[in-house]
Amino acid sequence: MKSIRTLILACTVAAVAGCSNSYLDDTNSVDLGGSGVGGAAGSSADPRSPAYFQEAIGDRVLFAVDQSTLDDAGRVLLTAQADWLMSNTDYTAVIEGHADEQGTREYNLALGARRANAVREYLVSRGVSGARLKTVSFGKERPLEICSAESCYAKNRRAVTVLAGGLTG
Amino acid sequence: MTRFLLCFLLGWAFVAHSAAAQDGGPLRIEITEGVIEPMPFAVPDFVPDSPAATEVASQIARVIAADLAGTGLFREIPAEAHIGRVSDFNAPIQFADWKAINAQALVTGAVSSSGDRVTVRFRVWDVFSGAELGNGLQFAGSRDGWRRMAHKVADAVYSRITGEGGYFDSRVAFVSESGPKNDRKKRLAIMDYDGANVQYLTDSASIVLAPRFSPSGDRVLYTSFETGFPRIYVLDVGKVQRRVLESKEGTMSFAPRFAPDGQTVVFSLEQGGNTDIYIMDITSGGTTRLTSSPSIDTAPSYSPDGSRIVFESDRSGTQQLYIMPASGGDAKRISFGQGRYGTPVWSPRGDLVAFTKQNKGRFHIGVMRTDGREERLLTASFLDEGPTWAPNGRVIMFARETKGARGETTLYTVDITGRNLRPVRTPGGASDPSWSPLQN
Numbered sequence: 001m002k003s004i005r006t007l008i009l010a011c012t013v014a015a016v017a018g019c020s021n022s023y024l025d026d027t028n029s030v031d032l033g034g035s036g037v038g039g040a041a042g043s044s045a046d047p048r049s050p051a052y053f054q055e056a057i058g059d060r061v062l063f064a065v066d067q068s069t070l071d072d073a074g075r076v077l078l079t080a081q082a083d084w085l086m087s088n089t090d091y092t093a094v095i096e097g098h099a100d101e102q103g104t105r106e107y108n109l110a111l112g113a114r115r116a117n118a119v120r121e122y123l124v125s126r127g128v129s130g131a132r133l134k135t136v137s138f139g140k141e142r143p144l145e146i147c148s149a150e151s152c153y154a155k156n157r158r159a160v161t162v163l164a165g166g167l168t169g
Numbered sequence: 170m171t172r173f174l175l176c177f178l179l180g181w182a183f184v185a186h187s188a189a190a191q192d193g194g195p196l197r198i199e200i201t202e203g204v205i206e207p208m209p210f211a212v213p214d215f216v217p218d219s220p221a222a223t224e225v226a227s228q229i230a231r232v233i234a235a236d237l238a239g240t241g242l243f244r245e246i247p248a249e250a251h252i253g254r255v256s257d258f259n260a261p262i263q264f265a266d267w268k269a270i271n272a273q274a275l276v277t278g279a280v281s282s283s284g285d286r287v288t289v290r291f292r293v294w295d296v297f298s299g300a301e302l303g304n305g306l307q308f309a310g311s312r313d314g315w316r317r318m319a320h321k322v323a324d325a326v327y328s329r330i331t332g333e334g335g336y337f338d339s340r341v342a343f344v345s346e347s348g349p350k351n352d353r354k355k356r357l358a359i360m361d362y363d364g365a366n367v368q369y370l371t372d373s374a375s376i377v378l379a380p381r382f383s384p385s386g387d388r389v390l391y392t393s394f395e396t397g398f399p400r401i402y403v404l405d406v407g408k409v410q411r412r413v414l415e416s417k418e419g420t421m422s423f424a425p426r427f428a429p430d431g432q433t434v435v436f437s438l439e440q441g442g443n444t445d446i447y448i449m450d451i452t453s454g455g456t457t458r459l460t461s462s463p464s465i466d467t468a469p470s471y472s473p474d475g476s477r478i479v480f481e482s483d484r485s486g487t488q489q490l491y492i493m494p495a496s497g498g499d500a501k502r503i504s505f506g507q508g509r510y511g512t513p514v515w516s517p518r519g520d521l522v523a524f525t526k527q528n529k530g531r532f533h534i535g536v537m538r539t540d541g542r543e544e545r546l547l548t549a550s551f552l553d554e555g556p557t558w559a560p561n562g563r564v565i566m567f568a569r570e571t572k573g574a575r576g577e578t579t580l581y582t583v584d585i586t587g588r589n590l591r592p593v594r595t596p597g598g599a600s601d602p603s604w605s606p607l608q609n
Contacts, residue, residue, distance in 0.1 A: 016231040068442070075220075093204040102527070103513075103550065104468070104481075104488075104525050104527075104554055104599070105379065105554065105555065106423060106512065107465060107467060107481065109421070109424075110439060111465065113421055113439045113444065114443075114465070116442070117442025120442075121442075134398075134419065135442075136397065136399070136421070136429070137399070138376070141353070141355075141376050143350055146350040147574055148551070148572040148573045
């Protein structure tokens, strides 16, 4: 369990560091104004900070080709996300579903929606209020990695939990 | 007057067979199975009635020649090879001069200019019989509209020689793309079918996807992330005014297309991760659900008579094509080949469905009959996607994306025989084309 967690953390940090964060441009998520990796606020040393959520817990899960089912690693990570959201109730989240480029545009939009919803349903099953969780799909419109190879595709088939402003907002 | 032969279609193949004019038959391109031999033609510069019309007279002739040559059915004999000169539109044609260079068809014309008004007259000649094809015609319009007049002449020439409707006086809505793959800027744009007169309809602040023309070409439906979530918009092309269509909170609406009535919109609505097909009255916003399966049902497209809808669904486990009545109900699968099938588009003639196929890591644009028979793949590449039909149902435009980090998107046209694959010149990257009907 611990080794899996460490591995996920390492992968996540690598993915975040290599990311321009541009996929956030078109969402209505609130810019939390932080200077941390990927733009999340606060220090990852502070377990209540979005930076901690993004870096230490991990903000994304990955999917197999044309699939939207969560694997074991994904469920472990999302359990931690749910725990964090349960104890940091000021935050809402938009779950962004994405697909790799191997697919037609509209199908990939629908596939991204399936992935985002798989994450949402899991978080709700772990006790997070559905009212705090929105979903959106970007299909194949916002790849993180741009090579045309499985090494990149694997990172693009993702659902990212993007923290947003408070419930009152 | 020699009438050109009406061409008979054998099946749906569109293959040019050059005229047997030397044998004494009338000038024609017969659309049948056979070997392509493009018909040689000449379009000398049109005769200007004044120095002010000289430039536009030449430009119009160039656009007509480009339209005809671009079909792959005709081959232009360039001006350098011409022996004859046409300096008076009404003087008798010296056919020997055109026979000598083997021009089978000759298009002559005159342009008069008065203030902002331009009038174009033209005639089409069967060089080897010395007869005129059809009657002389003229088009008038503003000087700015000279390209449209040229396209109208080319449509008339194409139509007289092939017996088919033309497609040159038409426009294409598309998504203009710039920037790297991981930060791609997309703008809705519209242009003439040949890439001229590009006009941008949105800025690049939001992702826009898949514009679709209305049946009369006056409006475009498209999907935008303007609110952060995919929503369908309808845009008045002339006024460049848009409005969002009704949608429910917590849902994603996308993949819109007009019904032939121009009043109903068929689209996909996603709720809780499941995507189904709905229709909406564009005025009242009233919606009706057409599919309800736990699968991705999307990319709907009406038959030209409005009675049926072809769409894609992964209800069988992979993306496949289905046809259902326009009111919903039993959907019949029509794609059974290897691989996955998506983005079906019903042809304007009603006889074929164009689609994107994925098989063994390659993408293809293809066509099949509406019962799924006679599947034919027209293209193959790393990523070909999103076919749209020319108004005459003979040519398909689609987007091709190249591989890798520097991958770029380009629009291409291809004949439904799979011949004459050509890029469409656009100012930058371009995807998601939608071909308008012929303009009035």
